[in-house]
Amino acid sequence: MATNLGIDDNLLLEAQKIGGHKTKKETVTEALKKYIQLHKQLKIIELFDKIDYEPDYDYKQTRFRK
Helix, strand or coil, rough: CCCCCCHHHHHHHCCCCCCHHCCHEEEHHHHHHHHHHHHHHHHHHHHCCCCCCCCCCCCCCHHHHC
């Protein structure tokens, strides 16, 4: 899908240089992947202390299922 964006050229060129990307498209694609990854991680962090767990659960036992 072709999209026209008004991206700051200085930011894009700096990101391209730092990331070692050959094209602007590659740079933007990588930036979007990192953005998505970061926000998924933040959502997981928000769950800390909100999920109840069974104190007697032995997670090590499940590692050696036969």
